[in-house]
Amino acid sequence: MEIISAIAVLRETLQGRQPVAFVPTMGNLHEGHLALVEQARQHGRCVVVSIFVNPLQFGAGEDLEKYPRTLEADCRKLQAAGADIVFTPSAHELFPTPQQFQVEPPSIASELCGAVRPGHFHGVATIVLKLFNIVQPACGVFGKKDYQQLHIIRGMVREFDLPIQIFAGETIRAEDGLALSSRNGYLSQEERAEAPRLYRALLQIREALASGQIDFAALETAARNDLARHGWQVDYISLRNANTLQAAQPGDAARVVLGAARLGTTRLIDNLEF
Ligand code: AMP
Numbered sequence: 001m002e003i004i005s006a007i008a009v010l011r012e013t014l015q016g017r018q019p020v021a022f023v024p025t026m027g028n029l030h031e032g033h034l035a036l037v038e039q040a041r042q043h044g045r046c047v048v049v050s051i052f053v054n055p056l057q058f059g060a061g062e063d064l065e066k067y068p069r070t071l072e073a074d075c076r077k078l079q080a081a082g083a084d085i086v087f088t089p090s091a092h093e094l095f096p097t098p099q100q101f102q103v104e105p106p107s108i109a110s111e112l113c114g115a116v117r118p119g120h121f122h123g124v125a126t127i128v129l130k131l132f133n134i135v136q137p138a139c140g141v142f143g144k145k146d147y148q149q150l151h152i153i154r155g156m157v158r159e160f161d162l163p164i165q166i167f168a169g170e171t172i173r174a175e176d177g178l179a180l181s182s183r184n185g186y187l188s189q190e191e192r193a194e195a196p197r198l199y200r201a202l203l204q205i206r207e208a209l210a211s212g213q214i215d216f217a218a219l220e221t222a223a224r225n226d227l228a229r230h231g232w233q234v235d236y237i238s239l240r241n242a243n244t245l246q247a248a249q250p251g252d253a254a255r256v257v258l259g260a261a262r263l264g265t266t267r268l269i270d271n272l273e274f
Helices: 007-014 031-041 071-081 120-135 144-159 182-186 189-194 197-210 216-229
Strands: 002-004 020-025 046-051 085-087 139-143 165-169 232-241 255-263 266-273
Touching: 002 007, 007 046, 007 085, 007 120, 020 031, 020 120, 031 046, 031 071, 031 139, 031 165, 046 071, 046 120, 071 085, 085 120, 120 144, 139 144, 144 165, 144 255, 144 266, 182 266, 197 216, 197 232, 197 255, 197 266, 216 232
Parallel strands: 002 085, 020 046, 020 139, 046 085, 139 165
Antiparallel strands: 232 255, 255 266
């Protein structure tokens, strides 16, 4: 496995190694990331994983500085998972001058997480487009854990005619249901014990709908209230059409319920398709 931090070296190394399968990450890797690498291996001759904590997607007062950076351990895991190349650019390598051009995603990027994190998905789309241009992969693999992100990236690829196939990886969870996330490491022991309630709230909504309940707003409110009673600050619990991410309507073919809430200072997100 090669570890490369310069764009020019990466480009040269990738000559003749198509098809490349690409997994962008911010590092501090866990089984969720490694499952994407495993999936990528099925789609490419050469698997490239990027590790870059992207400042463009963090807002003022968010956790950019304290975001866990664990490059050595990450590289060991990637080697074991069968990655071929780890791309670890510095901020200066990607932004030798300030990034003045930005991808402007559609209005869905201002809802859900985008309502609480203004500009977040502009930053995500911009870095992903840059990385796609640098790596020029045949496919990219993204986790459903970040459902809105996946939706926006699919839209960007489609509307800009990028010749890249997007694959989605299922969310990998701890035994108690909590979705694995680099941010779980911020949780205190008590908060960690409480954290699976977010997933349980989504499961309850799915069960209620399966048993014939149809009042979406009431289900969202009940879940929000239950989390709030247990000390969460809820950003949203929202039932959406899985294909458009618009508010769920009777008769939708596929739905997803998405949630984001804070326990103490840690913000967790999760979702469930059905
Ligand atoms: P991040 O390092 O958090 O930017 O995530 C990098 C990629 O890993 C994104 O495509 C995420 O959706 C994906 N990912 C993060 N957590 C999980 C998980 N628990 N299961 C599956 N994929 C995940």
